[in-house]
Amino acid sequence: xECRSAVLELLQRLLAQKGDCDPVEKDSPIFTSGRLQxxxxxxxxxxxxxxxxxxxAAIGFDQDKIDTVDxxxxxxxxxxxxxx
Numbered sequence: 001x002e003c004r005s006a007v008l009e010l011l012q013r014l015l016a017q018k019g020d021c022d023p024v025e026k027d028s029p030i031f032t033s034g035r036l037q038x039x040x041x042x043x044x045x046x047x048x049x050x051x052x053x054x055x056x057a058a059i060g061f062d063q064d065k066i067d068t069v070d071x072x073x074x075x076x077x078x079x080x081x082x083x084x
Contacts, residue, residue, distance in 0.1 A: 003052065003076045007069050010047050014040050026069040041066060048072070054079040 004026065011024045020035055030036045041063050048054040048066075054075060066072045 003073045004069060006051065007072045007076075010044065011036070011069065014043060024069060029067045031063055031067045038063065044072065048076065048079075052076045052079065 008024055008026075011030060014036055015021070015024065015030075018036075022035075024030065031038070031041060044066050045054075045056055045061060049056065059075075059079065064071075065075050
Protein backbone atom coordinates (compact mmCIF):
# COMPACT_ATOMS: atom_id res chain seq x y z
CA UNK A 1 0.00 0.00 0.00
CA GLU A 2 1.46 3.31 -1.10
CA CYS A 3 0.05 5.29 1.82
CA ARG A 4 1.84 3.05 4.31
CA SER A 5 5.33 4.17 3.30
CA ALA A 6 4.34 7.86 3.26
CA VAL A 7 2.69 7.57 6.68
CA LEU A 8 5.69 5.71 8.10
CA GLU A 9 8.03 8.37 6.77
CA LEU A 10 5.96 11.16 8.34
CA LEU A 11 5.75 9.43 11.72
CA GLN A 12 9.44 8.58 11.78
CA ARG A 13 10.28 12.19 10.95
CA LEU A 14 8.05 13.48 13.76
CA LEU A 15 9.53 10.98 16.19
CA ALA A 16 13.10 11.78 15.14
CA GLN A 17 12.46 15.45 15.92
CA LYS A 18 11.80 14.31 19.48
CA GLY A 19 14.91 12.12 19.59
CA ASP A 20 12.93 8.88 19.22
CA CYS A 21 14.64 6.79 16.55
CA ASP A 22 12.96 3.49 17.44
CA PRO A 23 11.17 1.85 14.51
CA VAL A 24 7.46 2.40 13.98
CA GLU A 25 5.48 -0.82 13.70
CA LYS A 26 2.30 -0.77 11.63
CA ASP A 27 0.08 -1.76 14.53
CA SER A 28 1.89 -0.09 17.44
CA PRO A 29 0.19 2.92 19.05
CA ILE A 30 2.06 6.17 18.68
CA PHE A 31 -0.17 8.61 20.53
CA THR A 32 -1.65 6.50 23.33
CA SER A 33 1.83 5.14 24.02
CA GLY A 34 3.12 8.68 24.53
CA ARG A 35 5.64 8.54 21.69
CA LEU A 36 3.88 11.49 20.04
CA GLN A 37 1.75 14.20 21.63
CA UNK A 38 -1.58 15.70 20.63
CA UNK A 39 0.13 18.60 18.88
CA UNK A 40 1.76 16.04 16.60
CA UNK A 41 -1.71 14.71 15.74
CA UNK A 42 -2.36 18.09 14.13
CA UNK A 43 0.64 17.55 11.85
CA UNK A 44 -0.68 14.12 10.93
CA UNK A 45 -4.19 15.49 10.27
CA UNK A 46 -2.86 18.28 8.06
CA UNK A 47 -0.70 15.80 6.16
CA UNK A 48 -3.72 13.55 5.56
CA UNK A 49 -5.84 16.48 4.41
CA UNK A 50 -3.18 17.83 2.05
CA UNK A 51 -1.92 14.57 0.57
CA UNK A 52 -4.97 12.32 0.64
CA UNK A 53 -7.95 14.67 0.78
CA UNK A 54 -9.14 13.42 4.16
CA UNK A 55 -11.81 15.85 5.35
CA UNK A 56 -11.80 15.82 9.13
CA ALA A 57 -14.47 18.54 9.15
CA ALA A 58 -16.79 16.00 7.53
CA ILE A 59 -15.73 12.82 9.35
CA GLY A 60 -14.78 14.35 12.69
CA PHE A 61 -11.38 14.19 14.29
CA ASP A 62 -10.67 11.36 16.70
CA GLN A 63 -7.04 10.89 17.72
CA ASP A 64 -7.70 7.19 18.33
CA LYS A 65 -8.39 6.81 14.59
CA ILE A 66 -4.83 7.87 13.81
CA ASP A 67 -3.00 6.02 16.57
CA THR A 68 -1.33 3.39 14.38
CA VAL A 69 -0.06 3.21 10.82
CA ASP A 70 -2.82 0.70 10.04
CA UNK A 71 -5.54 2.95 11.45
CA UNK A 72 -4.18 5.97 9.57
CA UNK A 73 -4.26 4.01 6.31
CA UNK A 74 -7.82 2.91 7.12
CA UNK A 75 -8.85 6.58 7.50
CA UNK A 76 -7.27 7.30 4.11
CA UNK A 77 -9.07 4.38 2.47
CA UNK A 78 -12.42 5.29 4.01
CA UNK A 79 -12.12 8.89 2.82
CA UNK A 80 -11.46 7.93 -0.81
CA UNK A 81 -14.41 8.03 -3.20
CA UNK A 82 -15.90 4.62 -3.88
CA UNK A 83 -14.79 3.13 -7.17
CA UNK A 84 -17.54 2.35 -9.68
